[in-house]
Amino acid sequence: MTALQQAPATTTGAQPDDERVLTYAEAVREALAEAMGADERVFLLGEDIATYGGAxxxxGDLVHRFGEDRVRDTPISELGIVGASVGAALAGMRPVVEIQFSDFTAQAMDQIANQAAKIHFMxxxxxxxxxxxxxxxxxxxGAAAQHSQSLESWFAHVPGLKVVMPATPADAKGLLLSAIDDPNPVIVLEHKLLYKQSGDVPEGDARVPLQQAAVRRHGEDITIVATGVMVSRxxxxAEQLQTQGVDATVIDPRxxxxxxxTTILQxxxxxxxxxxxxxxxxxxxxMSEIAALITETDTFGALRAPIRRLCGLDVPIPYAPQLEKAAVPQTPDIVAAATELVKEW
Known part of the structure; x- marks a missing residue:
C-alpha cells in the first residue's frame, strides 16, 4: 500500500458511489472514455495515441471503442497538433491533446500561450x-535532459491558462473530467512515475473541482506543500518524521x-x-509563488520559522541514474529539511 493510499484527501466535493483500485494510467483512460461517451464533441489527438495506445x-484501446475519427493519430508536429485543437475548440468541439513529453510543448508554445490562452480575452x-x-x-x-523537465511554472505564468497536477489516480480521473468540462484551456501535467501507481478511484461522479487543494495529512508541527510525485514522497x-516526534501536515495544491x-494559508x-x-x-x-503568497498575507505573522524551499537543482536533468536521482528531491531530503526546520526553529 502506498502512502497516497494510506492518506486520502480531505475534500468537500461530491461523495463517490463506490471505489475500486486502478492505476493512474487506467484512471486517466477511464476519464477519457467517460467524457467521450457522454459528449460527442470530445475527441483525442496526438502522436501514436490510436493504434499504439500512446507513448x-x-x-490504450480507446481507438477500438470510439473509432479513428475520435482518437486521431497526428503527424510529428506539436505546433500543428495544438493549432488544430485550438481551431476545433473555436468551432465547438472539445479536443483533448496528448503531447508525448511535456518538454515538447516548447514546439507549440505560440499556439498555447498566444492563441489558446488569449483568444477569449481578445x-x-x-x-x-x-x-x-x-x-x-x-x-x-532515464529519459535525460530533453524529456524529463518539470515545466509547470511556464504555463502558470500565462494568463488564460489553467494548470493542474494530479498526484493520485482518483485525482487523475477527477481533475481531467473537470478540465474537459471547463470552457477554458487547461494544461494537465501527469508525472510519468505515477502512471503505474495504484489507488482508490471512485465510481459515479468522480469529478474533482478545480481550485480545490487536498489536505493529504494533518499534523501540528510543520506544513509541507508538495506537487506531483513529490506528494507521495x-x-x-511525514511517516518517517512521525517516528522522530515531528507531526507534519501535507498539502497537495492539485x-x-x-x-x-485559503487551504494552504490556513x-x-x-x-x-x-x-x-x-x-x-x-x-x-x-513554489516561489506560494512563498510570496504567504509573505504577502496575514499568515506571515503566524510564521515561527523562515519559509524553506526544497527544489530540484538548477541543472538539466542528467541521464546517469545516480545523477538524475540526485538532481531532484528524494524522501530523505524532505525528512532532513523538515527536521532541520523544526529542530532549529
Missing part, C-alpha cells in the same frame, strides 16, 4: 477555447492555477512552519 499506454468573451492538453512530466525514467517523509490559497498558519517541495529547479519555480 505511456494511457489511451474577442471580448465572444469565443471560448475548451481545449485540454495532457502532457507527461518530470524525471525518474512528502507523505513517506490545481496550480487557479490556486486554492495550514501554514496552524503550524507556523512550512516546507515547499517541488521537483522543478529552484529559480522562478512555482
Amino acid at each position: 505511456f499506454g494511457v489511451t 474577442l471580448g468573451g465572444a469565443a471560448h477555447v475548451p481545449m485540454v492538453l495532457r502532457a507527461p512530466t518530470g524525471s525518474g525514467t 512528502a507523505l513517506e517523509a 490545481t496550480l492555477k487557479p490556486l486554492d490559497e 495550514a501554514v498558519a496552524a503550524t507556523g512552519r512550512t516546507l515547499l517541495v517541488q521537483e522543478a529547479p529552484r529559480t522562478a519555480g512555482f
Whole structure:
C-alpha cells in the first residue's frame, strides 16, 4: 500500500458511489472514455495515441471503442497538433491533446500561450477555447535532459491558462473530467512515475473541482506543500518524521492555477512552519509563488520559522541514474529539511 493510499484527501466535493483500485494510467483512460461517451464533441489527438495506445499506454484501446475519427493519430508536429485543437475548440468541439513529453510543448508554445490562452480575452468573451492538453512530466525514467523537465511554472505564468497536477489516480480521473468540462484551456501535467501507481478511484461522479487543494495529512508541527510525485514522497517523509516526534501536515495544491490559497494559508498558519517541495529547479519555480503568497498575507505573522524551499537543482536533468536521482528531491531530503526546520526553529 502506498502512502497516497494510506492518506486520502480531505475534500468537500461530491461523495463517490463506490471505489475500486486502478492505476493512474487506467484512471486517466477511464476519464477519457467517460467524457467521450457522454459528449460527442470530445475527441483525442496526438502522436501514436490510436493504434499504439500512446507513448505511456494511457489511451490504450480507446481507438477500438470510439473509432479513428475520435482518437486521431497526428503527424510529428506539436505546433500543428495544438493549432488544430485550438481551431476545433473555436468551432465547438472539445479536443483533448496528448503531447508525448511535456518538454515538447516548447514546439507549440505560440499556439498555447498566444492563441489558446488569449483568444477569449481578445474577442471580448465572444469565443471560448475548451481545449485540454495532457502532457507527461518530470524525471525518474532515464529519459535525460530533453524529456524529463518539470515545466509547470511556464504555463502558470500565462494568463488564460489553467494548470493542474494530479498526484493520485482518483485525482487523475477527477481533475481531467473537470478540465474537459471547463470552457477554458487547461494544461494537465501527469508525472510519468505515477502512471503505474495504484489507488482508490471512485465510481459515479468522480469529478474533482478545480481550485480545490487536498489536505493529504494533518499534523501540528510543520506544513509541507508538495506537487506531483513529490506528494507521495512528502507523505513517506511525514511517516518517517512521525517516528522522530515531528507531526507534519501535507498539502497537495492539485490545481496550480487557479490556486486554492485559503487551504494552504490556513495550514501554514496552524503550524507556523512550512516546507515547499517541488521537483522543478529552484529559480522562478512555482513554489516561489506560494512563498510570496504567504509573505504577502496575514499568515506571515503566524510564521515561527523562515519559509524553506526544497527544489530540484538548477541543472538539466542528467541521464546517469545516480545523477538524475540526485538532481531532484528524494524522501530523505524532505525528512532532513523538515527536521532541520523544526529542530532549529
